[in-house]
Amino acid sequence: MSQFVFPETWRSPGTLRHAGRLLGLYLVRRDGAFEDARMITEVEAYDSEKDLACHARFGRTRRSEVLYAAGGIWYVYLCYGVHEMLNLVVGPPDHPAALLIRSVEGIAGPGRVTKALRVGRSLNRCVTEPGCGLYLEDRGVRVPGRLIRRTPRIGVDYAGPIWANKPWRFTFDPTKLRATPAGPVQG
DNA sequence: TACTCGATCGGA
């Protein structure tokens, strides 16, 4: 059974808590005839202007403005002039924070995720709803805390050791998930 | 406007 995850889900404070809850959810993409849905297996948290790895480290700018909106919208930007990066904006208004989706089941690497799901900057600022063509579903996967690994974020050494070493990368091994308990039988 | 650098990836 799939349950649509409402955008409002991501508006409360608690960036790291949201990161843990994003693991195991399905990222659903519909674009014309194209359709794909994959379980999220790796995310990174970027939180506030203090975080020198976060795009909000310069305060409100043309690019970072989207991070200051209420959670539940997408932030997509171009990295190295080549790769699109997909983030979920989280937190209340005026608290800039986002979760980078680094991997989904079967696809590792943030640049590969967006390529596989045909995600581009046209989705920047879009709400996480079906009408947007990109949204989240809860398909009953429960990721136990003991499976979640936290490590430093990738590729942010420029932020300095304090911020580069924060264990804000969340991953888990989906093959270690226990089969979901059988629910009510449906036709 | 000139300049630097990057939340990556694929190939040498």
Added chain:
DNA sequence: CCGATCGAGTAA
């Protein structure tokens, strides 16, 4: 290890 490739941000 290195180049691709371009937009954001800073300084001037």
